[in-house]
Amino acid sequence: MRISRKLVGVGVLALMTGCSTLNSLNPFASKPKGDQPAKLVELKGSMAVRTAWKLDIGKARGYQFSPALTGNTVVVAGGDGDIARVEAASGNVLWRIKAGTGLTAGVGTDGNLIVVGGEDGQLLAFDMDGKAVWKTQLSSELLSAPVVSQGVVVARSLDNRIVGLDARNGDKKWTVQKIAPPLTLRNAPGMIVAGNDVIVAQPGGKLSSLILATGAPRWDVEVGVSRGATELERVTDIGGAPVLFENDVCAVSYQGRVGCYDVVTGAPRWNRDLSSEVGVAVDQRFVFAADDKGALHAFTRDTGSSSWKNDKLSFRRLSTPVSYGRAVAVGDYEGIVHFLSREDGNFLARAATDGSPIVGSPLVAGSNLIFQTQNGTVTAIAVE
Numbered sequence: 001m002r003i004s005r006k007l008v009g010v011g012v013l014a015l016m017t018g019c020s021t022l023n024s025l026n027p028f029a030s031k032p033k034g035d036q037p038a039k040l041v042e043l044k045g046s047m048a049v050r051t052a053w054k055l056d057i058g059k060a061r062g063y064q065f066s067p068a069l070t071g072n073t074v075v076v077a078g079g080d081g082d083i084a085r086v087e088a089a090s091g092n093v094l095w096r097i098k099a100g101t102g103l104t105a106g107v108g109t110d111g112n113l114i115v116v117g118g119e120d121g122q123l124l125a126f127d128m129d130g131k132a133v134w135k136t137q138l139s140s141e142l143l144s145a146p147v148v149s150q151g152v153v154v155a156r157s158l159d160n161r162i163v164g165l166d167a168r169n170g171d172k173k174w175t176v177q178k179i180a181p182p183l184t185l186r187n188a189p190g191m192i193v194a195g196n197d198v199i200v201a202q203p204g205g206k207l208s209s210l211i212l213a214t215g216a217p218r219w220d221v222e223v224g225v226s227r228g229a230t231e232l233e234r235v236t237d238i239g240g241a242p243v244l245f246e247n248d249v250c251a252v253s254y255q256g257r258v259g260c261y262d263v264v265t266g267a268p269r270w271n272r273d274l275s276s277e278v279g280v281a282v283d284q285r286f287v288f289a290a291d292d293k294g295a296l297h298a299f300t301r302d303t304g305s306s307s308w309k310n311d312k313l314s315f316r317r318l319s320t321p322v323s324y325g326r327a328v329a330v331g332d333y334e335g336i337v338h339f340l341s342r343e344d345g346n347f348l349a350r351a352a353t354d355g356s357p358i359v360g361s362p363l364v365a366g367s368n369l370i371f372q373t374q375n376g377t378v379t380a381i382a383v384e
Contacts, residue, residue: 240279
């Protein structure tokens with residue numbers, strides 16, 4: 001079975017080193033196939049939301065992009081190679097540049113450097129004024145946004161090679177090669193920085209904590225456990241990026257589990273069976289996860305007990321959720337953002353973007369929630 005190099009996304013099973021090729025769901029399609037998505041009923045919302053600003057950054061071209069916050073500004077990128085830095089509150093564009101190549105991943109920033117993935121495995125770095133600083137060639141395509149911290153840029157390529165580079169010039173400091181299972185999702189498992197470590201989501205449903213300075217392993221933990229009679233049934237990859245909250249790192253896997261782990265040792269605090277192709281949201285009380293059938297779940301953060309479940313958005317291909325105030329928000333395949341009560345899961349409000357899927361991770365920026373669609377619209381929704 002043939003898959004184009006640019007048919008990319010969560011739910012697409014694709015060829016990696018030593019891997020088989022198989023098509024699954026494509027969340028970037030304008031309308032899901034198979035099970036029909038739930039129809040939306042008229043909503044008498046009890047919470048006021050409005051569109052604060054919009055920006056067109058260019059289509060994602062089947063890749064996954066998420067905005068990044070630095071200070072009171074947001075950095076965004078699109079598949080055609082545009083990168084922009086805008087004021088988070090107003091959407092006022094401070095600068096906008098062309099990267100000189102198509103992009104496949106982004107954005108990563110530490111407030112001093114901006115990094116994105118370019119076509120054919122390039123890693124591109126810019127300063128905070130949009131001036132090119134360096135670029136380097138990696139071993140294969142980048143699907144996951146790089147991260148920057150403590151003078152180190154960490155990037156993960158499609159061949160499951162993790163590299164640490166000097167943030168000043170792009171020189172390689174260390175390389176870690178992880179073994180991938182025979183069949184894996186061609187998705188964008190993310191990374192986060194936790195103190196002196198970087199926590200990397202892995203194919204096979206694993207989280208790995210590496211020391212930023214050297215790449216030495218701190219711990220590995222299995223979020224998803226492979227089970228089933230066939231290779232397809234045993235696919236279990238991390239969905240989206242892990243989330244750090246206080247001393248917990250929480251994550252979810254496809255055909256696996258959702259759970260929280262001690263950020264220092266990797267010891268599990270709790271886990272529950274769940275299948276998701278997107279990431280989790282975490283706040284003081286809850287862990288929120290959207291499963292692959294379109295139900296949104298809330299688990300208590302300390303014990304993992306189920307608090308509530310809303311299945312009224314079934315098969316609408318939900319995005320990574322985001323928690324803000326009394327609401328949890330999640331996007332869908334039509335670019336609609338749904339606001340639910342974080343306490344009981346009841347609907348509070350609804351807002352539209354541009355009609356195309358929301359796939360990347362939403363961002364909290366002051367009183368705005370920022371979503372980026374596959375058609376390239378960056379929308380800031382104010383919660384009032």
